[in-house]
Amino acid sequence: MGPAVAVTIIMRTRERRVLLRRALEDVCTQSWQDWHLVVVNDGGDPGDVEQIVSEQSELSGRVTILHNEVPRGRGVALNQALSVSESQYIAIHDDDDTWHPSFLATTIAQLEATGEAAVAVRTEIVWERVDGSSIVEEDREIFMPDVRELSLFHLLRTNRYVPISTVHRREVHDEIGLFREDVTVVEDWEFLLRLAQTGRPMGFIDSKPLAFWHQRPQASGPLSNSVFDLEREHRRFDLLIRDEALREHARRYGLGALLYFTGYFQREFDHVHGRLRVGEGLTTQVLDVLARQAELLEQQRERLAALERATLAGLARRGLRRVRGMAGSPARIHR
Numbered sequence: 001m002g003p004a005v006a007v008t009i010i011m012r013t014r015e016r017r018v019l020l021r022r023a024l025e026d027v028c029t030q031s032w033q034d035w036h037l038v039v040v041n042d043g044g045d046p047g048d049v050e051q052i053v054s055e056q057s058e059l060s061g062r063v064t065i066l067h068n069e070v071p072r073g074r075g076v077a078l079n080q081a082l083s084v085s086e087s088q089y090i091a092i093h094d095d096d097d098t099w100h101p102s103f104l105a106t107t108i109a110q111l112e113a114t115g116e117a118a119v120a121v122r123t124e125i126v127w128e129r130v131d132g133s134s135i136v137e138e139d140r141e142i143f144m145p146d147v148r149e150l151s152l153f154h155l156l157r158t159n160r161y162v163p164i165s166t167v168h169r170r171e172v173h174d175e176i177g178l179f180r181e182d183v184t185v186v187e188d189w190e191f192l193l194r195l196a197q198t199g200r201p202m203g204f205i206d207s208k209p210l211a212f213w214h215q216r217p218q219a220s221g222p223l224s225n226s227v228f229d230l231e232r233e234h235r236r237f238d239l240l241i242r243d244e245a246l247r248e249h250a251r252r253y254g255l256g257a258l259l260y261f262t263g264y265f266q267r268e269f270d271h272v273h274g275r276l277r278v279g280e281g282l283t284t285q286v287l288d289v290l291a292r293q294a295e296l297l298e299q300q301r302e303r304l305a306a307l308e309r310a311t312l313a314g315l316a317r318r319g320l321r322r323v324r325g326m327a328g329s330p331a332r333i334h335r
Contacts, residue, residue, distance in 0.1 A: 013095035032104035042069035092163035117200035120166035123207035152196035159189035
């Protein structure tokens, strides 16, 4: 069991040496220092992880490393870390993401001042690629810039609060349970959905970005992101979780409202789609007319060019005859 501290930082990793090294360095730069790190090596080489952790002298006495011989899954790794640690707050820092140095200090100050169950921060996506032992940044953009609060409404649409951007109280697990282990992805979204349903207040720090979600869309294998490499799994478990909620709602209240709203929104979608198709048809007709007009203009241009050539030729012939006539006049006078 890790020491009792304010924050347990959970870091899941597998076969990503260059990313793990950056993530460990990032944790050590936090201005808030009352934390303990639990690294869960989910099926990677134990020697690699031990060696990279040992490079960070700041981690001495402040890190617990768990090794799984085979990958056990994202939710299992989180629950393993929870079971070997003691703290008031939980933060998830996966091995490919980073924080602003004031991330923990800012989020914990918010939680302590408000009593909120969880808090999220403004997040920035960092587009990058790994080139050998180097990480090359290519671009940045704000993630979900329209979000101003952590709410069930936003969560119903999609997960707008990635793990690197949130901190929550450990005590909420006593109320809603641990992370689900039967889903291979979206376990963080499903957890936040359950937390949001409790009605406990949750906060959002709308400031400059304090969390950085690193993405490598062209990468494959261990260096890839699950949102790209496991896209089908994301769609599958997103649907599974939504379907579970619909079945529960139907058991309690019947299918009436669900059937009505499903039919209503389908009709609205079909109506809008039909109008778009009409718009596409009109656009095609307009483009056809414009193309025909362009063709007619080209024909007219060719006629004018031909007329101009004919006119110039006629003028040249008349001029030539006139010159010949002038040239013949003296001879007649001489005779």
